Amino acid sequence: MRRDKFEERKIALERILKLYALAEKGGKYETSYLKRAKEISKHYLVPLPLELKRKTCKKCFSLLRPGKNCIIRISRKLVIVKCGCGAVRKYGAK
């Protein structure tokens, strides 16, 4: 039986959103949820939604919470997010 790629990706995205919802609650499994979400997105070629991608640290896979584990600075053109682990991420400010 041929698997339906479209259906597969829809399920993958649902799983990713569920994992983020779980990670959002915090707790010790937060990083493993986010790692798993990343794996799913790679495996099924589903891009992570931009707002979720920006909420995740690429280095330590923690959920970025402004004021708690990350610092956000806004310059004229860039938003600079610095995670507690030292990773820095920049993206254009609208």
Ligand SMILES: [Zn+2]
């Ligand atoms: Zn980090």
